[in-house]
Amino acid sequence: xxxxxxxxxxxxxxxxxxxxxxxxxxxxxxxxxxxxxxxxxxxxxxxxxxxxxxxxxxxxxxxxxxxxxxxxxxxxxxxxxxxxxxxxxxxxxxxxxxxxxxxxxxxxxxxxxxxxxxxxxxxxxxxxxxxxxxxxxxxxxxxxxxxxxxxxxxxxxxxxxxxxxxxxxxxxxxxxxxxxxxxxxxxxxxxxxxxxxxxxxxxxxxxxxxxxxxxxxxxxxxxxxxxxxxxxxxxxxxxxxxxxxxxxxxxxxxxxxxxxxxx
Amino acid sequence: xxxxxxxxxxxxxxxxxxxxxxxxxxxxxxxxxxxxxxxxxxxxxxxxxxxxxxxxxxxxxxxxxxxxxxxxxxxxxxxxxxxxxxxxxxxxxxxxxxxxxxxxxxxxxxxxxxxxxxxxxxxxxxxxxxxxxxxxxxxxxxxxxxxxxxxxxxxxxxxxxxxxxxxxxxxxxxxxxxxxxxxxxxxxxxxxxxxxxxxxxxxxxxxxxxxxxx
Numbered sequence: 001x002x003x004x005x006x007x008x009x010x011x012x013x014x015x016x017x018x019x020x021x022x023x024x025x026x027x028x029x030x031x032x033x034x035x036x037x038x039x040x041x042x043x044x045x046x047x048x049x050x051x052x053x054x055x056x057x058x059x060x061x062x063x064x065x066x067x068x069x070x071x072x073x074x075x076x077x078x079x080x081x082x083x084x085x086x087x088x089x090x091x092x093x094x095x096x097x098x099x100x101x102x103x104x105x106x107x108x109x110x111x112x113x114x115x116x117x118x119x120x121x122x123x124x125x126x127x128x129x130x131x132x133x134x135x136x137x138x139x140x141x142x143x144x145x146x147x148x149x150x151x152x153x154x155x156x157x158x159x160x161x162x163x164x165x166x167x168x169x170x171x172x173x174x175x176x177x178x179x180x181x182x183x184x185x186x187x188x189x190x191x192x193x194x195x196x197x198x199x200x201x202x203x204x205x206x207x208x209x210x211x212x213x214x215x216x217x218x219x220x221x222x223x224x225x226x227x228x229x230x231x232x233x234x235x236x237x238x239x240x241x242x243x244x245x246x247x248x249x250x251x252x253x254x255x256x257x258x259x260x261x262x263x
Numbered sequence: 264x265x266x267x268x269x270x271x272x273x274x275x276x277x278x279x280x281x282x283x284x285x286x287x288x289x290x291x292x293x294x295x296x297x298x299x300x301x302x303x304x305x306x307x308x309x310x311x312x313x314x315x316x317x318x319x320x321x322x323x324x325x326x327x328x329x330x331x332x333x334x335x336x337x338x339x340x341x342x343x344x345x346x347x348x349x350x351x352x353x354x355x356x357x358x359x360x361x362x363x364x365x366x367x368x369x370x371x372x373x374x375x376x377x378x379x380x381x382x383x384x385x386x387x388x389x390x391x392x393x394x395x396x397x398x399x400x401x402x403x404x405x406x407x408x409x410x411x412x413x414x415x416x417x418x419x420x421x422x423x424x425x426x427x428x429x430x431x432x433x434x435x436x437x438x439x440x441x442x443x444x445x446x447x448x449x450x451x452x453x454x455x456x457x458x459x460x461x462x463x464x465x466x467x468x469x470x471x472x473x474x475x476x477x
Contacts (some may be wrong), residue, residue: 029391188291188463195474197286200415200430204319204394205477207417207430 011044065098265423280372281440283457283466284359286433295436296401296462299410302459303403313413314344314399316424318382320390337390339381343397343424349376349452352385358471365447366454368468372441400434407449411436411437420424436464 018037021029072090079087086093101107199205286293300310322335341350356371377384400413412434416427438457442448457466 023370036345065320069399187288188294189285189287191465193288193431193463194284194286194435194469197415197433197435198284198432198469198471199395199474201435202471204396205475207394207396207415 008048011041012049015214028246063100065100067094067098070094277444278374278441278445279370279444280370281442281453282368282370282468283366283438283453284307284368284469285436285457285460285464286431287412287436287464290434291463292434293436295412295460298460299401300411301404301407302375302456303410305404310403312396312399313342313400313411315340315342316395316397318395319393319424320385320386321393321440322390334393334394337385338386339377340405341379346463347398350379350381351375352381360470360472364469366450368471377438395421396430397427404416405456407440407442408453409439409441411439413437436466438462438466464465 014037017033020042021037022034035055067089070090072088074087078089086097102110196206200207282466298311300306318339319364320337320339322337336354338353339350340353342348352375353371354371357369358370360368384408395414395418397418398411398413399416402412405408414434417430418424419426419428423448438453440453460466
C-alpha cells in the first residue's frame with residue numbers, strides 16, 4: 001500500500017511538473033527533456049498498473065471512502081488544490097466524487113449479466129437454475145430454448161472469432177514481411193566504397209593514369225634545371241640532391257606531355 | 264573549401280588534423296545532406312558546395328620506389344568554381360590510429376595558400392605529379408568541426424577537368440577538425456557527432472596503412 005501511494009504521488013508530481021513545463025517554458029524546453037519526462041511518466045504508469053493488477057491488491061471497489069466533513073461554504077484551499085474545478089465540498093458533490101462502486105441497481109444488473117454469461121459459457125442449465133432462483137419465473141422450456149439460442153450464438157461467435165484471427169494473422173504476416181524488407185533495404189553506406197575512396201585520395205589507387213605521361217624532352221629539360229639546382233644548392237638538402245635520380249627512372253616511362261611539366 | 268583552414272597558416276605551432284571517414288551511396292546522399300543541414304551551423308542557409316582539382320605530388324627517394332611510406336606527398340588544390348581564389352599547398356602526415364582511447368585518426372597537417380604557379384615551383388624542387396583528381400561536393404560546419412560530403416572523379420585525360428568519370432557510386436564523407444597539438448577532447452565531440460549520423464553513414468577511424476596494403 002505504501003509503495004502504491006509513493007508511486008501515485010511521484011506520478012502526480014512528475015505529470016504536473018511536465019505539464020507546467022510545457023505550458024510555461026515551451027520556448028526554452030528541449031526535445032530530449034520532454035522525451036525524458038514522458039519516459040518517466042510512462043515508466044510510472046507501468047509500475048502503477050502492474051501494482052494494481054497484482055494479486056495482493058484487492059480491487060478498488062472493495063474500498064470505502066468516507067467523507068469526514070461536509071460544508072456548504074466555498075473552500076478556497078480545495079479550489080486551489082483542484083485548480084478551480086471544485087469549489088464546494090458539500091452533500092451534492094460527495095457521492096459523485098467519492099464513489100468507488102456503481103449504484104446498487106446498476107450493480108445488481110451487472111452481477112446478473114455476469115452470471116448469465118458465466119452460465120452460457122459453461123452451458124450448464126442446472127447451475128443456471130440455481131443462479132436464477134431469485135427470479136424463479138423461468139420454465140424448463142424456456143431454459144432449453146435459451147440454451148439452444150446460446151449455443152447458436154456461441155457458434156456464430158466462434159466462427160467470427162476464427163475469421164478475425166485469420167485476418168489478424170495474415171495482416172501480421174504482411175506486416176512482418178514489410179518490416180523485414182525495410183530492415184534489409186537501407187544499405188546506405190558500403191565499406192568497400194569507403195575503402196576504395198580513401199585509397200584513392202591517400203595513395204591515388206585507381207586515379208593514376210595508366211599511360212605514362214612525361215615527355216623525354218621535358219625530362220632532359222628538367223634534368224638540366226635540376227643539375228643546375230644541384231650545383232647551386234647541393235649542400236643544402238639531401239632531398240634535392242636525390243631528385244635527379246628520380247628523374248632518371250622517369251625517363252624510362254616518359255611519353256605524352258603533361259601540363260604541369262615545364263616545357 | 265580550404266579557405267576556412269588557411270587562417271592557421273601564419274602560426275608556427277604544429278597542427279593536427281583529427282579525422283573520421285565514411286561513405287554514403289548516391290541514393291542516400293540527399294538524406295544525408297538534409298540531416299547534416301539540420302545538425303550543423305547555419306541551418307537556415309543552403310549548404311555550400313565546392314568543386315576542386317587536387318594534384319598530388321611526390322618526392323621519391325631512389326631507394327624506395329614502391330614504398331609509399333618513404334615518399335613525401337604534397338597536395339596542391341585549387342577551386343574550379345573560383346579561379347581567382349588562392350591555390351593551396353597541403354601536407355598531411357601519416358594518419359595514426361592510436362589505441363582504443365582515441366576516437367579519431369590523427370595526422371599532422373600543414374596548409375598554406377599559394378599563388379597559382381606552385382606547380383612549377385614544386386617541379387623545380389624535384390616533386391613529380393603522382394596522381395590527380397577532381398573532387399566535388401558539399402561542406403558543413405559545426406563549431407570547429409568540418410564535414411565534407413564529396414564525390415571523387417577520375418580524370419580521363421591529364422589536365423582535362425571536364426572529362427571526368429566518377430570513381431565509385433558513393434560519396435566520401437569526412438569529419439575533420441584542425442587543431443593545435445594536444446587538444447584531444449575534440450575527439451569526443453567528433454565521436455558524438457558521428458553517432459548522430461548512424462546508421463546512414465558509419466564514420467570511423469579507418470587505418471590507412473591496413474587498407475592500402477589490401
